[in-house]
Amino acid sequence: MSYLDSLRVFVRVVELGSITAGGRDLRLSPAGASNRIKDLESRFGVRLLNRTTRKLTTTEIGQVLYDNARKVIAALEEAEAVIASYSGTPQGVIRVVAPLGLGRRLVAPLVPRFVAENPEVEVRLRLSDRSVNIVEDGIDVAFFLGQPEDSALIWRKITDCPRVLVAAPEYLAARGTPQVPDDLKAHNCLLLRFPRSPEYYWVLQTPEGRRKMMVAGRFDADDGDVLIGWALEGAGIANRPRYEVEEHIQAGRLVEVLPETPPLAAQFGVLTPHRQLQDPKVRLFTDFAARELKARF
Incomplete structure (x- = not known):
């Protein structure tokens, strides 16, 4: 691997905060990425990274190398783009x-x-x-x-991208079908949420205009497909893009909820x-x- 390739590895390791992640991004094993960093440290005779079990940070000279290497790589990528535009390939x-x-x-x-x-x-x-x-x-x-x-x-x-509220027929039979947006407050809403997410709400389109509905649920996930799975199991009401659930609606596995006031x-x-x-x-x-x-x- 060339000196320039080693610099690419170093830059990605710093940006991703992990030798493993940086190597994976460039299709290298953790050992391969680590060796590239060691080669650079041997070349310059200095330590470039501080490694602990919890985090990886640049040393003072490592930060200098990162700042300049990133500029070099960006300039090279720009040059490659210009050349490619002339070559037509x-x-x-x-x-x-x-x-x-x-x-x-x-x-x-x-x-x-x-x-x-x-x-x-x-x-x-x-x-x-x-x-x-x-x-x-x-x-x-x-x-x-x-x-x-x-x-x-x-x-x-x-x-x-149209969105819809959906729930399983079994859930609606047990909990009732919402007739107006305010009815959602009495239902288990399946939420897509991540660590440090802001307060959660759904925005519905009503005859009076957009309405921000504060909704709640007993569990949430950071994967939309998990929410669809829960909805299919009768766990609650999900707010998903129509293309994700249209097949289930057509098959009767899910029912569209509040179709007159759909999500924005x-x-x-x-x-x-x-x-x-x-x-x-x-x-x-x-x-x-x-x-x-x-x-x-």
């Missing part, structure tokens, strides 16, 4: 992140087709319902449901860092994804 790695359910159902099937059309491109897809720092995590494309707030990112809307539709699109705006492979991938996914809604 997109090449290199695209790091993509998407929510779990959306990623499994809609994004993952696109990847083999895109790579088949662009064999010089590698796509590394990560699925998570947790929030990620797109810039710090080195993400090129992030599929997003909702309204992004980070002005440092480029937002490209693909379409609106989520904007569906992609986020890219400003630095990737001119990268032809990123632009090509987002164009491909937008075209293919818009047809699904």
Whole structure:
């Protein structure tokens, strides 16, 4: 592995806070990533990282190397993007992140087709319902449901994604079917929540306009598919994108609740860092994804 590749490993290790995570991101074993760090430390004759059982931090000189190495790598990636735009052959790695359910159902099937059309491109897809720092995590494309707030990112809307409230017939038979939004207060609402999540609410579309409903439930999860599973088992009412539950609604396994006052539709699109705006492979991938996914809604 070249000196530049070792610098790439060092930068990703610092950004992800772990030798294991940094190595995995670059398809290296923990031992391989650790050896690359040791090679750099031997080259410079200094310690670059402070390692404890709980956390990994840069030394003072390690921070200097990280700050400068990151600039070098960013400049090289920009140069590669410009060269690729002239060659007409997109090449290199695209790091993509998407929510779990959306990623499994809609994004993952696109990847083999895109790579088949662009064999010089590698796509590394990560699925998570947790929030990620797109810039710090080195993400090129992030599929997003909702309204992004980070002005440092480029937002490209693909379409609106309708949402529905659903519950199993057995749950509604036992607990009653909500007739108006206020009835939700008496029900077990299945919540998508993470550590340090803010106060939870659902926004419904009513004849009077948007209504913010504070809802509660006896349990929550950070995986939307878990919530659907619980709803199918009769555990409560879930608020999910329609594309995730339409099959269950058509089969009668789930029933749409409060169809006259559905949840506010989520904007569906992609986020890219400003630095990737001119990268032809990123632009090509987002164009491909937008075209293919818009047809699904």
